[in-house]
Amino acid sequence: MPLLYVTDLAYPARGRRYCDEDILLTSRLREHFPLALCHPLDAAAVMADFDAVVVRNSGPVLHYQEAYDAFRAVARAAGTRVYNPLTGRGDMAGKQYLLDLTAAGYPVIPTIDDPADLALLPAAPSYAVKPKQGADSIGLTFTAHPGGPAGVNLIQPRIDFAYEVSFYFVDDAFQYALHAPDPARRWQLEPYEATAADLDFARAFIEWNTLSHGIQRVDACRAPSGELLLVELEDLNPYLSLDLVPPAAQEAFVTALTRSLHSFLTV
Structure with a gap:
């Protein structure tokens, strides 16, 4: 089943190299799927020839909002499988979720x-x-x-937090966590040993989002009181910082993603 992998290899992300991550992932996914890459501005025009569209490091959609809205409309009308599915309630749908989660009493800023x-x-x-x-x-x-x-x-x-930490999931399965010990350097990340309480925190937002398949990143900060508070729920195209995790964790992530895509294509 051929996949269309959407990425902006030239996007100038601060402190990150999107292209390296997508070169790694596509090189591994090609072992399991016929696969082609395209820029997000071209996705709507070519996706009819593929069984599914995988949206990865395509950059903030506000830089091409009209084209992204057209892509979503075409995909919905044609019944195209998009991964992550377009039903996400986090950043995929804008920032309203921060207001909704605040009103619902979730541990969010x-x-x-x-x-x-x-x-x-x-x-x-x-x-x-x-x-x-x-x-x-x-x-x-x-x-x-x-x-x-x-x-x-x-x-x-404005919270004087101790550090930021991100939890990475494929479907509802936790993969790894990374944190930025220095609050002033968001993308200088190090591996983080998540506690049971940390994972309970992160899973609450994965469950709230109700995506059956997909990659999600739960970004949080450690408040002065010691509790974690949600910063963002990234469910559109979260950068994964795969180059910073140990080889075993990287391999486990690729395996989980491959399994998820096989499942997604047979739903």
């Missing part, structure tokens, strides 16, 4: 989208303000007095 609701957030000397349709920290600012119209920006208390 408290989030509002209306400056008039500032009293609903824990008091803080500074607040993070970022576009509701943003990605990759584009447009992120910090201010003591958030303003502007309702529904445009996300507003969160």
Whole structure:
């Protein structure tokens, strides 16, 4: 069953090389599937010739929002299998999930989208303000007095966290975790030994998202109180930092992804 693998090999990610990761993954997936690569701007035009489309390191879709929306519309109309499935409730659907999870009482950085609701957030000397349709920290600012119209920006208390940590899943199976010991250097990552409590935290968001198949990354920060708080639920095209994990973990990830794709293609 031929796969169309969507990636932007030239995307200039800060502190990461998208192309290396996708060269590695496609070299391994070719052992199991006929496979071709294409740029995200070309996916809608060529995907009819493939049994499924695998969206990987294609960059923030806000840089090509019209083409991405057209891709989703064509895929839905044709019943094309897209991996990750287009039913994701995390970043794939925008940032509304941060508001929904806050309202539902999940352990997430408290989030509002209306400056008039500032009293609903824990008091803080500074607040993070970022576009509701943003990605990759584009447009992120910090201010003591958030303003502007309702529904445009996300507003969160600025948290003096100890470190950030990411948990990587294929389907609902945990694969590995990485953390950034220095909060000022988000992409200088090291392997992280996740505790049972950490995994319970991460799995709660995987379960909430209800994707039957796919790659997901749960990004969190360790708050001053010691608890983990969700930063982002990446379910569109999460970068995996596979070059930073031990060979055994890398091999296990490739095996899990291959198994997931075989299952996805037979659903």
